[in-house]
Amino acid sequence: MLALRGSLRRLSQALVHQVCSSFTTGHRQQExxxxxxxxxxxxxxxxxxxxxxxxxxxxxxxxxxxxxxxxxxxxxxxxxxxxxxxxxxxxxxxxxxxxxxxxxxxxxxxxxxxxxxxxxxxxxxxxxLVPWCKIGTPPKEGVYELATFLMKPGGPALWGEAFQRAVNAHADQGYIKLIGVFHAEYGLLNRVHVLWWNESADSRAAGRHWSHEDPRVVAAVRESVSYLESQQNTFLIPTSFSPLK
CATH class of the missing domain: 3.30.70.100 (Alpha-Beta Plaits)
Structure with a gap:
């Protein structure tokens, strides 16, 4: 019985380590x-x-x-x-x-x-940067949107998979260009920033309209918002000397 308990404890610890290493700070700290x-x-x-x-x-x-x-x-x-x-x-x-x-x-x-x-x-x-994202390159000059999400306490181990699916659902369908996903380390914790690129404010509005009617996007977002406390979207205009334009 003691041996069985020991095996179960080691298995539980291994599963926790696997989940946390995928969604918390392991990849970031190494880089x-x-x-x-x-x-x-x-x-x-x-x-x-x-x-x-x-x-x-x-x-x-x-x-x-x-x-x-x-x-x-x-x-x-x-x-x-x-x-x-x-x-x-x-x-x-x-x-x-x-x-x-x-x-x-x-x-x-x-x-x-x-x-x-x-x-x-x-x-x-x-x-x-979250482990599953690299800085993207815009296809041409355009405008940007910084979507800032305050998630429920618990960190990416709690909401990371659902959030990733919601972001990728928008990006994979081509409604908007993903530039980067950033997880706050110092500042307001459990905050995630998603930086998007679009050709113009009007093309962004059109893409948002179509995404709201896409059942794949709707399903992914519905799952993610159960972990959401608040969201703010800011429209950004690149300066002439900005590397990202």
């Missing part, structure tokens, strides 16, 4: 790559000046780390806002970059110090 979501809330009168100054000095910043994308908020969120994503190899890399920026006199004098007064508030969130 280490993280993505910092930066949101700057600008004073209304200063948006154009801030963007002009960043465009002029963007090379000073990208000399230190990779810029994934840079957008302004069109609607669905607070306007006069810029949103950008930076890629780092790991936390040590991010710390080294910020240390180098603090010593970069050109960056400090030409951009940071003159433009800090233009920023009303800023936020930073550390995220990882």
């Amino acid at each position: 280490g790559t993280l993505y910092e979501f930066c949101t700057y809330y600008l004073k209304p009168a200063n948006v154009e000046e801030f963007l002009y100054n960043f465009k002029k000095n963007v090379h000073l910043r990208t000399a230190h780390s990779e810029l994934v994308g840079y957008w302004t908020v069109g609607f669905g969120g607070r306007i006069n806002t810029v949103f950008h994503i930076w890629k780092y190899d790991n936390f040590a890399h991010r710390a080294a970059v910020y240390k180098a920026l603090a010593k970069d006199e050109d960056w400090q004098e030409q951009f940071l110090i003159p433009n800090l007064p233009l920023i009303d508030k800023q936020e930073s969130e550390i995220t990882y």
Whole structure:
């Protein structure tokens, strides 16, 4: 009997490990790559000046780390806002970059110090790509949508499979182009961001209409929303200097 209990306990532990390693942090921690979501809330009168100054000095910043994308908020969120994503190899890399920026006199004098007064508030969130997703490449210039989901506590081990099916149901049917799925590590936990690309706001609206009538998408979404607390969709317009356009 003791031997049987021991075997069952080991089997249970193995199953738990298998589930958690598929949907939690194992893959991400091994790779280490993280993505910092930066949101700057600008004073209304200063948006154009801030963007002009960043465009002029963007090379000073990208000399230190990779810029994934840079957008302004069109609607669905607070306007006069810029949103950008930076890629780092790991936390040590991010710390080294910020240390180098603090010593970069050109960056400090030409951009940071003159433009800090233009920023009303800023936020930073550390995220990882989910294990089943890689950064996509848009087929041409377009617009973006950041869909932010607050899921029920429990993490991807609880809702990961259902969420993955819902995202892939939209992407696989061609209603919208998937760019990336990011799981928050520092910030509001149990939050997942899905970055989509579309040719235009109107093509996005048409695709959304058709997806709502697709039984495959409807079934996948119905399963996923049982784990959903809230959702916000933000329409993003890429800047001229954004790598993702």
